[in-house]
Amino acid sequence: MEWQSDILGPGFESCAFDAVGWDGVRRRATLVRFTPPEAPDALNPQDAPPAAPRRAVLFLHGWSDYFFNVELAHFWEAQGFEFFALDMHNHGRSLQPGTHGGYVADLGNYDAEIGTAVGMIAGSGGAGRVQLVLMGHSTGGLVAALWASRNPGAVSQLVLNSPWLEMHRSALVRRAAWTMVEPIARLRPEAVLRLPERGFYWRSISSSAEGEWTLDSAYRPPLAFPVRAAWLSAILAGQAKVAHGLDIGVPVLVLLSVASENGMVWNEEMRRTDAVLDVNIIAARAMSLGRTVTVERIDGALHDVFLSRADVRGDAYGRLARWIRGYAA
Template identity: 50%
Template sequence: MTDSVDEPATADPPTWRPDPLGERFEQLTLPLGHDDEGEVVATLVRYRPRWRPRITRGAASGADVLYVHGWSDYFFNRELAEFWAGLGARFYALDLRKYGRSLRPGQTPGFVADLATYDADIAAALAAMGQPDATGPAAGRPLILLGHSTGGLTLSLWAARNPGRAAALVLNSPWLEFQLSKVGRQALAPMMELGARVHPLAPLPNVDLGFYTRAVSREQGGEWEYDHEWRPDRGFATSPAWLMAILAGHATIESGVDVGAPVLTLLSARSTILARWDDAMRSTDSVLVVDEIAQRALKLGSSVTVARIDGAMHDVFLSREPARAEAYADITRWLRGYGPGR
């Protein structure tokens, strides 16, 4: 199976419609053609405040923000949209193909064999946002890319391939290196390469024990409600071909890239990665080794800021309120120094 798609047929322009997040949120289906599993779409979500005051001094005034989720995830964080609107930005979130709102019956959730496949999803989103395919004065509103975990990896690679398109990157625990470090990645890659050739979609052992869900989900003591079909408790099944795409992305970052814009990387102060539940997982990253991610972030360009937040989980914006507040304050302060137009 490949993740290439045929060109979408000409059709009437798609229209925005109400989103399950409720009032002030709308969604737009972005047709991306067809692949071996049928119709392929991405879904753009936008936040439209009931009224928008004239924010002339907001830290993100006049900018567009595009958020991309992580693995086994989709956009559901209303508070995040409200935060960026309060800074004066227009907020958009993208459910990539075969995730969340974009997942169609019969599709392999989250599957691609090359992270560059998402260039089409991002291009469609930017076009719908009114972002021209240009840099410099012709680019219009400044673009801030906001990515979590695998979304942070995807956007970093995209920005490096499209220098000048983004004015700033804000990365929320980006998955820039494999959990077993560079050595583990290099040891695993040959086996995954063979598997990708022989059985590209063969399911790999599930190493997600559900601890991160326990820390996040309101039903299990966390603070957040979401669709467990779109964000399953133990994640989507992975495959050799998909993992090879991730490992290739990690290798590219490790070799060094230039995203062409200032970068803010938000991370927890600590990791807690265990084979048993520990309450510390409610206030630390239970998915990534944050010290390694902090080091890899320095490979993204010449202007990189790393903010370590005590009490933060893997998704910093799903952490308990004190850690979220610190993250929002860090973003605001950083934008005033490095954001568009500063």
């Protein structure tokens, strides 16, 4: 495995690797790391105090997404954490010709690449145990929660940014969707479901529209990747597991907007609300994650609270920093 200069420029490196899943399929993923230059007045090794235990964070992006938030990496580094992000298979830097963007038939198919990434993080800084925070956004938040529950002891804390833990309104909607989708997923797993296309969230964050973030349209398309039957079935199955309770044994932080705006036409409220998820049902479902769960509701936040306008994400970073001091110090 070889680290290369990353598309984010100086201070970032990436390493593509293959991981073999439980089903025997080899999948390509890409680990990104932040490598800030050392301060010019850094101590010589012989003058340095005894090394403290390493602390690191691994970030998992959402669906039809990839890691690009340089500010997030700088925040974690300022808190004393090494920062890593994983572009999971069929996403972002890991997209391969001839594959379906964003497609996965079982969320457990991500396990091997997450486990490999954790091993790479542990091995990147020499000997000694790493205190690892797993952080996930949206679908990546659902994946992170399920992975943490299946791998007790692998992470020290779990941070979820607008995790997709449940469908809109209630579990009844999820069960109804499962009834319709599951037969199609079983017979034609890669069939594209004709669902309404909404680019409102992309419009609120992209500098090509009305946001402030530079996005690569090949990695983060305005209307997201096509929704395929087995992918949606996998999401519904994962949400059902959350609903039954995951009993995650480490502290969990869930960050959410105060409000949702899920209409079928654009309106100005989408500049300061979650235009993707039903945040109230997510807040309620978060209580199924474990016994130590903190929910922070951020006024004016978008679906990714750390892509909101500067004052709003400043509030979110402040709340995250406070939680880190309490649970990850």
